[in-house]
Amino acid sequence: MAKRRGLIIFWVFLIVLAFFVVAVIGSYFYFEINKLQLYGITPFSDWKSYTASIIKFIPGIGGMVKYKPLTVIPYQTLLESRINAFQGVLNTQVASMDAKMVQLQNLENDLKVTQATIAASQSNLEIQEQQFNMQLLANQNYRSRIQTLDQWISNSNPAQIGHVLATSNISVNVLVDAMINLSPQTAGSILQSISQVNPSLASSIIETLTKVTK
Template sequence: MPGKRKGFFVAFLVTLLVLIILFMYGYVSFEINRMYGGRMSPFEDWRSYIAFLASKVPFLKDRITYQPLRAESPAEYYSRIYQRYIEIYTQKIEELTRKGKEIEEKMKVMETQKSVVDKMLEEVQSLKSQLIEEKNRLESYEKQVDELVNVLLNTDPRNLASALNNVDDKTLAVIFKRTDPTYAGEFLEALSGVNPQKAARVMEMMVGVDNTIERLESLMEQAKSSIEEMTKKEAQLFSRETYLKVVADALNNVSPEVAVEFLKKENVDPETLRIILSMMDRERASALVQYIVQNAMELLEEKE
């Protein structure tokens, strides 16, 4: 009987020990699951446990490093996550800021190019206006001469003597050269009665009036052809010298960085660059040269 009680007691203790072990295992599993969200099992990191035990042995603890895991608090976790987001957004902001500056520099270069083109178009329009004005003046003069010729042919020379005295010598020479010599002689005779000196000057000028008429006709043709050509090339750069002067004026109003980008886009060679610099303001040109030497030596190198 005592043997049976002893066996029962031992069995009870063993059973209780097993239950305690199972309970502890379950509790440990519960805590691990709660901390890691089911991503780890109790015996998964057994090497760390062995390292932990070895770190307690006097002769082994100096050779083994054991670093226990540390669970973050919610505040620490979210602080770390927010800090990471802040770093990411800061990088994005810096990148966008850098791209914004690049776009701004490109826009400045484009504005400089546009100002050069606009200035050239102004020069073209100005020249075109001058040519049109000259053409209109010549046409008006030619029309005036033809009208005077018609009037003279249908009027008694004696009645026009005073009026002829008010017309300039060159115009009278052209008119008389275009009329019949008989009529021209009568008008000169009538004019000599009012102003002999003027009549003499007109007769002298009539000798070379053919050249004057040819020159006027040549000017008319040149004006017409020039206007036609300028109309076709209105949007093109028509003069290298004018273009370089416009570029120099534009570069006087921008920073060296923008000026260098503009020169690169225009593919300016060293010789052209020297001409542009000579046309610029001295201080601006000096600052630009210094910047080119430090940051864009390729602009000073001869292209093969």
């Protein structure tokens, strides 16, 4: 009984040892395969070539099979080729980014030119607006003075004011602007008074007044 029990223990130990040896061999085999893959070798992936290499030795059909050994690419060469491919893609992306940067720079320059043009136009517009406001103010002041002159003339004796206007340095245009708002009777009396003192001035007033009223 003890002998049989010892035999069972021996076989169990032997089986465990066998599994252990198989596990060690399998793990080491897997380890070596991984090392080969680092050098570009992929075992068990080219079963067609393996089949062709076996059939090649069979008489009659061996000559019909074309077998070419698998080319193994050194890991350094494979790594360099992948690095070069990645570098090529990277260079392409960098060139594309540079082109986009140039395009953005051109757009920025165009924008600056447009902004400068707009600023110049705005400045010119502001100057024109200032000039218009100044001209408008001058016209308003001129109209105010003309209205004041109209009131003076209307409240004066036509003969006396005509004599004063004929001997004054007031321009013909100012006299016309003032007299055009007067009543025809008052304007006629003043022109008659001016013609007695300065016929040339009266003639110029009538001529200018005729052009204005056309």
